[in-house]
Amino acid sequence: MSGRYPYGKKHKYTHMIGEDVILWERFIDFHPNYFDTVDYDFRVGIGMNLKTQWDEKFKRMATMITQKRIDVLGWVRDQPTIVEIKKRVGLSTLGQILGYKILFKKDFPMIATPSLLVITESIDPDNVEVMKASNVPVMVV
Numbered sequence: 001m002s003g004r005y006p007y008g009k010k011h012k013y014t015h016m017i018g019e020d021v022i023l024w025e026r027f028i029d030f031h032p033n034y035f036d037t038v039d040y041d042f043r044v045g046i047g048m049n050l051k052t053q054w055d056e057k058f059k060r061m062a063t064m065i066t067q068k069r070i071d072v073l074g075w076v077r078d079q080p081t082i083v084e085i086k087k088r089v090g091l092s093t094l095g096q097i098l099g100y101k102i103l104f105k106k107d108f109p110m111i112a113t114p115s116l117l118v119i120t121e122s123i124d125p126d127n128v129e130v131m132k133a134s135n136v137p138v139m140v141v
Contacts, residue, residue: 001111002036003038004038005038005039005040007034008028013040015040015041024071024085027139027141031139038072038074042072044106045107048066070084071083081116081117082097082101082117084100084118086119089124094131097116115137117136120139123138123140
């Protein structure tokens with residue numbers, strides 16, 4: 001499997017705005033060959049429980065709105081990497097990226113277990129320690 005887009009800067013990124021775009025493009029500048037391809041706003045999980053009497057169009061919309069969204073899913077050949085982009089890393093970032101990994105593995109059991117990567121501008125020493133202990137790489141750009 002590979003991503004839908006070549007790895008590199010784009011005019012617009014799905015569901016990514018403001019500071020996230022700045023951090024992502026800075027990462028691309030610093031690491032121009034890090035990925036082969038990428039996906040943006042990659043949905044995992046099933047989303048909310050839906051009422052069976054709801055219209056199919058409304059069900060589909062509700063599911064898409066409530067599914068979890070991975071900022072970037074980077075690919076090097078068949079190896080995925082879940083990328084979370086945060087201006088400032090907090091403990092919630094760890095829960096978020098670990099949750100994405102669990103849901104990705106559940107949704108795509110035939111694909112290799114994803115690697116993880118947090119891209120940030122700022123992380124305090126306590127959170128560095130927690131991320132390291134949890135084997136979640138963090139790149140400050």
